[in-house]
Amino acid sequence: MTTKVVIIRHGQSTYNIEHIIQGRCDKSVLTEQGRTDAEKVGAVLRQLDIATLYTSPLQRAKETAEIVHRCFQVAPPLEVSELLQEVDLPLWEEMKKDQIASQFPEDYHCWKTRPHKFYMTVDGNKHYPVLSLYEQAQNFWKQILAKHKGETIAIVAHNGINRCLISSAIGVEPSLYHSIQQSNCGINVLNFKGAWGEPVELESLNQTSHLGTALPSPRKNQGIRLLLVRHGETDWNKESRFQGKIDIPLNDNGREQGRKAADFLKETPLDFAISSPMLRPKETAELILAHHSEIELEIQEPLLEISHGKWEGKLKPEIQAEYPELLKQWQETPEMVQMPDGENLQQVWDRAVACWEDIVAEKGHSPEEIKTGIVVAHDAINKVILCALLGLSPSNFWNVKQGNGAVSVIDYPDGKEGAPVLQAINITSHLAEGIFDQTAAGAL
Numbered sequence: 001m002t003t004k005v006v007i008i009r010h011g012q013s014t015y016n017i018e019h020i021i022q023g024r025c026d027k028s029v030l031t032e033q034g035r036t037d038a039e040k041v042g043a044v045l046r047q048l049d050i051a052t053l054y055t056s057p058l059q060r061a062k063e064t065a066e067i068v069h070r071c072f073q074v075a076p077p078l079e080v081s082e083l084l085q086e087v088d089l090p091l092w093e094e095m096k097k098d099q100i101a102s103q104f105p106e107d108y109h110c111w112k113t114r115p116h117k118f119y120m121t122v123d124g125n126k127h128y129p130v131l132s133l134y135e136q137a138q139n140f141w142k143q144i145l146a147k148h149k150g151e152t153i154a155i156v157a158h159n160g161i162n163r164c165l166i167s168s169a170i171g172v173e174p175s176l177y178h179s180i181q182q183s184n185c186g187i188n189v190l191n192f193k194g195a196w197g198e199p200v201e202l203e204s205l206n207q208t209s210h211l212g213t214a215l216p217s218p219r220k221n222q223g224i225r226l227l228l229v230r231h232g233e234t235d236w237n238k239e240s241r242f243q244g245k246i247d248i249p250l251n252d253n254g255r256e257q258g259r260k261a262a263d264f265l266k267e268t269p270l271d272f273a274i275s276s277p278m279l280r281p282k283e284t285a286e287l288i289l290a291h292h293s294e295i296e297l298e299i300q301e302p303l304l305e306i307s308h309g310k311w312e313g314k315l316k317p318e319i320q321a322e323y324p325e326l327l328k329q330w331q332e333t334p335e336m337v338q339m340p341d342g343e344n345l346q347q348v349w350d351r352a353v354a355c356w357e358d359i360v361a362e363k364g365h366s367p368e369e370i371k372t373g374i375v376v377a378h379d380a381i382n383k384v385i386l387c388a389l390l391g392l393s394p395s396n397f398w399n400v401k402q403g404n405g406a407v408s409v410i411d412y413p414d415g416k417e418g419a420p421v422l423q424a425i426n427i428t429s430h431l432a433e434g435i436f437d438q439t440a441a442g443a444l
Contacts, residue, residue: 001150006045006435007165007188008068008156010061011038016184019097022060022158023089030063037185037211038064042071044187044210044435050076051151054144056084056158064185065156076154083140087133087160091120116174130164134174137164142196149195166190169200170399176391181411181423183208183216187435191401203401203437205408205425210435214264215409216423223413224364225372225423227265229288230382231281232257233404233440241315242443244308244342249279257405257431257439258287264407264430265374266291272363272373276303276381284405285376302355305378309342316443335394345394349384352377356385364416379444382408389420403428403439 011034015022022028030038045068055065057080069078092100101108111118115130144153155165159182166172166180169190182188187210189203208216218225232254236243250258261284270292275285277299289295311319319327323340330337338344356375363371377385382402384394389410392399402408407430409423432438 001194003145003148003150003192004152004436005190005192006048006050006152006154007162007190008041008064008154009159009162009182009184009186010056010064010156011035011067012184013060015094021089021092021095021097021100023087023093024058024085025093026058027094028060030060034060034064034184035067038067039071040210040212041185041187042068045154046071046073047434048152048154050154051148052076053078053154053156054081054084055079055156056086056161057082058086058158061086061156061158068154068156081140081144083136083143084155084157084161085136086158087129088127089120089129090122090127112178114175115177130160130174130177133160133164134168137161137168138196140165141169145192145196162188166202166205170202170390171392171396172390179390179419179422181206181216181421183211183213185211186216189435189437199398201401202399202425204427204435206423207427207429207435208424209427209429214430215268215407215427218411218413218423222370223411223415223418224360224369225412226359226363226410227268227372227374228382228385228408228410229261229281229284229374229376230379230402230404230406231276231278231284231376232261232287234280237404237440237442239315240441240443241313242308242311242319244305244312245278246312247279250283254280254404255283255287258284260430261405261407262288262291268372270295270373271371272298273376274298274300274303274359274373275376276305276378277301278304278378281376281378285374288374288376300355300359302351303375303377303381306339306345306348306380307342308339310340311342331398333395334397345380345384345397348380349388349394352381352384353388356388360412360416364412369415379442386422386425389422401426401437403431403437404442405431405439406437 013028015028119126119128163180186206191201193199232250234248235251275281386400407427408425411421428437
């Protein structure tokens with residue numbers, strides 16, 4: 001039974017506006033904008049069957065949770081958990097970020113570039129804020145997952161702890177603490193397939209459409225932004241038939257998904273567009289470019305979908321009958337599978353990630369040059385790219401979801417030489433109402 005977890009960051013606070021480090025200081029309160037956005041979250045969550053709403057005890061999160069809680073006709077229990085407190089930065093609390101960067105340049109550089117190595121000396125002892133928070137997140141999961149098998153729960157907490165909750169669940173290391181963005185009142189969805197330690201799927205990261213913002217705002221107004229899009233639905237997606245390199249076109253619903261993605265991105269200025277050469281991503285890209293007629297579509301062969309070899313054109317029951325052990329291995333340890341007469345994940349990883357890095361190198365000349373482009377590809381291609389950006393491996397292939405017509409947002413705020421920031425993953429809110437991915441499951 002799958003346990004669905006909806007994770008929300010608190011609404012905008014007074015310290016957020018002033019760029020003041022909050023940590024566990026409890027003086028910061030919600031702004032009017034923060035309260036308004038919390039109501040928007042409540043309007044979304046009230047449609048769900050939430051078993052329990054958990055919140056941090058800090059007032060900016062607790063007030064957000066209370067506003068959300070009041071939106072339910074039949075409200076779930078509201079529980080406060082100390083394990084949802086924000087990252088503990090006792091020596092920096094109530095200081096402005098630019099002040100910290102000026103007064104503690106080496107420490108601040110370490111915090112930004114090597115957060116897992118960053119420590120503060122408190123009462124003669126070394127305190128590692130990110131490592132401690134990561135452990136705190138793991139303890140929260142161990143405590144609450146057993147209570148909610150097969151249920152849907154919601155969490156209202158903070159930027160740092162939310163990052164660690166998501167990272168610890170899917171295997172992202174503490175060293176990449178800053179690689180995951182959390183907007184005020186942004187929504188994330190995790191699917192736990194069992195108890196702690198069993199498979200977890202990141203269904204979506206940092207949705208902001210419910211706030212009236214299609215895409216999360218960049219951390220800095222500079223650098224390169226890449227919008228990674230999965231192609232729209234095909235008949236074979238709908239039937240859960242393995243496609244691979246068989247060139248199946250979009251079906252009517254897939255073309256509608258492409259048009260909805262186009263509407264979703266029509267106000268986003270684009271500087272370039274890249275696609276796999278196959279019909280389904282190419283047509284999706286062309287639909288998006290209907291609102292950007294000045295952009296010429298570039299084709300990249302390495303973005304071709306994984307070759308499933310002898311599995312292509314077959315339904316899961318057919319593969320189950322002929323390759324039962326290999327199919328089981330594909331579902332449990334995909335990194336170990338060599339598709340019969342096809343590819344393995346490492347081969348797909350190598351060509352897709354190399355292509356992505358080439359795109360970043362070519363398009364992201366300098367951090368001062370602002371560029372935005374779309375890259376339209378396939379389920380397996382998008383998954384391995386996202387896993388690579390999160391510091392994961394082919395073994396984590398199933399930890400990231402990609403729906404037909406979904407959009408993911410990756411920023412390089414410091415240009416091609418800087419680290420990527422995952423602003424959003426698998427946005428599907430433009431395709432159907434609600435915060436859950438309702439697209440076809442497909443063969444993958």
